[in-house]
Amino acid sequence: MLHAKRSALYWFIVPALIAITAIIAFPWAFTLWMSLFDWKIGSASTFTGLGNYVALLTDRRFIEAIGHTLFFTLLAVIGPLLLGTVAALVFNQKFPLRGFVRGLFTLPMMATPVAIALVWTMMFHPQQGVLNYLLSLVGIAPSEWVYSPRLAIPCLVMVDIWQWTPLVMLIVLGGLASMPADPFEAAYMEGASRWQTFRYITLPMILPFVMIAAVVRLIDALKTFDTIYVITQGGPGTASETINLYLYLQAFSFYQVGKASAVVVVFFVIVVALSLMLFWMRERSKWND
Amino acid sequence: MKKLLDRLGLAFVVLVLVSPAASVFLWMLSLSLKTETDNLAYPPVFIPSSVTLANFRAVFEQTPFLSYLLNSIVVSGLATLIALAVGVPAAYGIARLKARKLLLVILIARMTPAISFLIPLFTLFQALGLTGTLTPIVITHMVITLPIIVYIVSGYFETLPGELEEAALMDGCSTWQRFRHVAMPLARPGITVAAILAFIFSWNNFVFGAVLAGRATRTLPVAIYNVLTFEQIAWGPLAAAALLVTAPVLLLTLVIQKEIVGGLTAGGVKGG
Numbered sequence: 001m002l003h004a005k006r007s008a009l010y011w012f013i014v015p016a017l018i019a020i021t022a023i024i025a026f027p028w029a030f031t032l033w034m035s036l037f038d039w040k041i042g043s044a045s046t047f048t049g050l051g052n053y054v055a056l057l058t059d060r061r062f063i064e065a066i067g068h069t070l071f072f073t074l075l076a077v078i079g080p081l082l083l084g085t086v087a088a089l090v091f092n093q094k095f096p097l098r099g100f101v102r103g104l105f106t107l108p109m110m111a112t113p114v115a116i117a118l119v120w121t122m123m124f125h126p127q128q129g130v131l132n133y134l135l136s137l138v139g140i141a142p143s144e145w146v147y148s149p150r151l152a153i154p155c156l157v158m159v160d161i162w163q164w165t166p167l168v169m170l171i172v173l174g175g176l177a178s179m180p181a182d183p184f185e186a187a188y189m190e191g192a193s194r195w196q197t198f199r200y201i202t203l204p205m206i207l208p209f210v211m212i213a214a215v216v217r218l219i220d221a222l223k224t225f226d227t228i229y230v231i232t233q234g235g236p237g238t239a240s241e242t243i244n245l246y247l248y249l250q251a252f253s254f255y256q257v258g259k260a261s262a263v264v265v266v267f268f269v270i271v272v273a274l275s276l277m278l279f280w281m282r283e284r285s286k287w288n289d
Numbered sequence: 290m291k292k293l294l295d296r297l298g299l300a301f302v303v304l305v306l307v308s309p310a311a312s313v314f315l316w317m318l319s320l321s322l323k324t325e326t327d328n329l330a331y332p333p334v335f336i337p338s339s340v341t342l343a344n345f346r347a348v349f350e351q352t353p354f355l356s357y358l359l360n361s362i363v364v365s366g367l368a369t370l371i372a373l374a375v376g377v378p379a380a381y382g383i384a385r386l387k388a389r390k391l392l393l394v395i396l397i398a399r400m401t402p403a404i405s406f407l408i409p410l411f412t413l414f415q416a417l418g419l420t421g422t423l424t425p426i427v428i429t430h431m432v433i434t435l436p437i438i439v440y441i442v443s444g445y446f447e448t449l450p451g452e453l454e455e456a457a458l459m460d461g462c463s464t465w466q467r468f469r470h471v472a473m474p475l476a477r478p479g480i481t482v483a484a485i486l487a488f489i490f491s492w493n494n495f496v497f498g499a500v501l502a503g504r505a506t507r508t509l510p511v512a513i514y515n516v517l518t519f520e521q522i523a524w525g526p527l528a529a530a531a532l533l534v535t536a537p538v539l540l541l542t543l544v545i546q547k548e549i550v551g552g553l554t555a556g557g558v559k560g561g
Binding site: 017019106128133261 | 296299300302303306307309310311313314316317320328329330331332333374375376378379381382383385386388391394395398399400401402403404405406407408409410411412413415428429431432435439463464465468489492493495496500509510511513514524527528531532534535538539542543546547549550
């Protein structure tokens with residue numbers, strides 16, 4: 001009787017499994033398969049084995065794209081992590097209109113990225129942009145912003161930090177909300193200073209949540225596309241071309257489907273490797289306590 | 290005295306934290322309401338001499354904005370509805386079978402860049418002759434909506450107490466009836482939040498439409514990028530269009546921010 005009920009439950013999952021196989025698992029398998037072919041859309045495909053991968057290793061532009069991606073990711077993980085944790089500590093305090101203010105703070109991550117990127121593009125404009133005016137108010141010379149090869153990535157990171165700090169804040173705030181009150185009361189009784197309470201009680205307790213936020217942020221930062229595509233298209237030149245933009249170019253401008261598939265596989269390996277590294281760091285940080 | 294200083298300090302920090310978010314949106318609003326002369330003036334005009342709705346009128350008159358809006362509503366609406374129909378029963382099955390390992394597929398999908406789904410699907414849609422219709426866009430948007438719904442809703446089902454369902458079992462209800470008439474009504478808040486988040490992230494998505502949409506099947510984010518480029522159109526209408534696209538999402542976020550916060554922290558899920 002009960003056994004029959006269990007098998008009935010499997011039928012609940014079947015439609016979703018079919019859908020996921022079609023739109024998620026099939027693309028994975030097909031990508032792996034295509035990466036072994038020299039194939040441009042519209043012409044015949046020839047089997048090249050690992051040829052696409054070997055070609056990528058010697059493609060200077062691809063290697064540079066990996067460098068840009070890692071640089072962007074490093075800044076776009078650390079920035080939101082620091083600011084988001086501080087914001088969570090602040091929003092954990094009680095103050096009037098807290099709900100509304102917190103909602104306002106989370107707006108950037110819910111807003112349509114393309115719409116936001118267009119507004120930032122106008123703000124970055126070297127002549128008419130509002131940012132250079134704001135710099136002039138505090139006596140700083142106008143900047144080229146995203147039009148300078150050297151500043152393009154840091155400027156894009158700035159947009160990313162603006163957009164994704166709220167997500168880190170929400171995750172860490174969830175951690176703060178689940179903390180027990182006892183250790184804080186004990187610390188208060190013992191006369192611990194605020195800094196001591198933070199350093200020895202709050203920080204160790206929220207660290208697991210900060211690490212979760214770090215993993216989420218890492219994955220999203222590596223995958224960033226909309227903002228970069230809209231604001232710089234990978235430019236000036238290829239100064240802000242990340243793996244994702246290189247991939248888009250190969251696939252949908254040059255229609256080099258085989259090569260692009262190989263890029264996807266390499267990209268996926270990088271995402272998984274870096275995520276595992278963070279998980280490993282998280283385990284390490286536990287042992288040290 | 291110390292208390293007062295504390296409160297002032299807190300107010301100051303809160304102000305510093307929210308001002309970047311608030312000022313970018315306010316600047317967007319300001320650009321959309323000013324005349325082109327004011328928008329291109331240097332130093333920038335913060336308080337306009339006259340407020341105009343001409344930019345919004347230009348968006349509706351010079352572009353087929355309403356048909357793009359309809360595309361977006363159809364794509365995100367259908368992608369969310371189909372994902373609900375398929376995903377909510379699956380979420381229930383996963384929760385009751387304690388088959389959380391199945392969610393691993395969803396986590397790995399979360400780690401895969403959206404473009405990597407596009408290459409095989411684009412090839413497939415071309416072979417099937419589906420390009421130029423909304424169908425491929427709806428299907429690819431399910432890559433965003435389905436994982437969000439399965440992930441959040443299965444988590445919600447797990448938190449529901451089992452007693453009511455056991456009572457239904459005693460009364461001789463079938464598994465489907467137990468799901469349909471007992472568990473699903475209880476899980477409605479979770480399902481609602483998941484549906485809203487799925488809709489928003491589908492609405493915001495750019496890359497699927499950018500690759501798959503033809504001239505007539507563009508969704509709003511693709512349309513504002515493709516149609517309203519800087520060469521063709523002035524800043525005012527561009528800001529107005531950007532605001533029109535994102536305003537529904539922003540309002541929704543502010544109205545139900547408490548529920549959305551719960552849903553987001555449950556999974557840290559985001560599409561694409």
